[in-house]
Amino acid sequence: MPILLALDASSSACSVALSIQRGADEPRLISRFAMTPREHTRRLLPMVDEVLAEAGVTPGELDAVAYGRGPGSFTGLRIAAGAAQGLAYGLECPLLGVSTLEALALAAHRRHGVEYVATALDARMSEIYAAAWRCRDGNVEALLGEAVIAPQRLRLPAVAGPDGWYGIGSGWTLWESMPVEVQAAVSQRDSDTEPAAEEMVLLAARQYTAGERTAPHEAQPIYLRDQVAWQKGG
Incomplete structure (x- = not known):
């Protein structure tokens, strides 16, 4: 099973999750979640450090990085996509975009x-x-x-x-x-539950197993706003 990291900042919440399985051990899911409006930039990468440290995983062991691709907050989506893209570039691993x-x-x-x-x-x-x-x-x-x-x-x-x-x-x-x-x-x-990286890392694992991969430079948030004109004109 691949070792995957997921990041999300698509809403008022900020979250990170790590999926890991070593040998015959049971799969582990380690996550962080916090309601942090307007603090995503400050909180996201420290959460990454926390889940990696708890799992005893080094960044170089990651097989892929996933991110909440949207829809959601314009600013939050860019923050998560940018952070995931930077990690994937540095680690030379693929990206996986997951629907919020x-x-x-x-x-x-x-x-x-x-x-x-x-x-x-x-x-x-x-x-x-x-x-x-x-x-x-x-x-x-x-x-x-x-x-x-x-x-x-x-x-x-x-x-x-x-x-x-x-x-x-x-x-x-x-x-x-x-x-x-x-x-x-x-x-x-x-109406209270927000999208979370814990579910995103599970969905990303299925994408990865199915062979779906994206190069780091192809990270693309999905805003859906470009559909507004078409719908109102229809």
């Missing part, structure tokens, strides 16, 4: 065992970053592609089981603005 919305879906699945997850992050400007997923046995399948939309325009696939959709992410604070069909389909909501 997919990480939220996996968090809901890991914590609550839910199958159908609707993720939404507050995108400001009276919009949300949204997507929908089906989670089974630790795997996440996209059912509704990532987009930035007004909450009034959110639609969910009519495929959820008897428990309905589980809504997770800060975008669900705009619940009152969402269509009544969405409100009827979502049985539970968690």
Whole structure:
């Protein structure tokens, strides 16, 4: 199993996680998470040092570095991408970009065992970053592609089981603005959970095993804002 490091600064939270397995030992997941608005630059790399020290891993042992590619805070995404890119350049290892919305879906699945997850992050400007997923046995399948939309325009696939959709992410604070069909389909909501590197490192491990790699110079945050004009003009 590869040794992977993940960094995220896509929201008010700042987080780092390390996935490691040596020999026949059980896989270890070591992470740090803190709500640190406007302190990401100061906190991110010290967190990296902490998880590496706790695991007894040197930077040169890392097989790849992952980062929360977005969507999320413009500034935070650039901070995480830049830090991951700098590490990958220095270590001459590949980069792996991980969706913040997919990480939220996996968090809901890991914590609550839910199958159908609707993720939404507050995108400001009276919009949300949204997507929908089906989670089974630790795997996440996209059912509704990532987009930035007004909450009034959110639609969910009519495929959820008897428990309905589980809504997770800060975008669900705009619940009152969402269509009544969405409100009827979502049985539970968690608007407090932020994307975290702990789920991102697990998703990155699957990417790495599948042969997905990115060169350091190709690090690219995903803002989704370039879709706004197309959607409003449609």
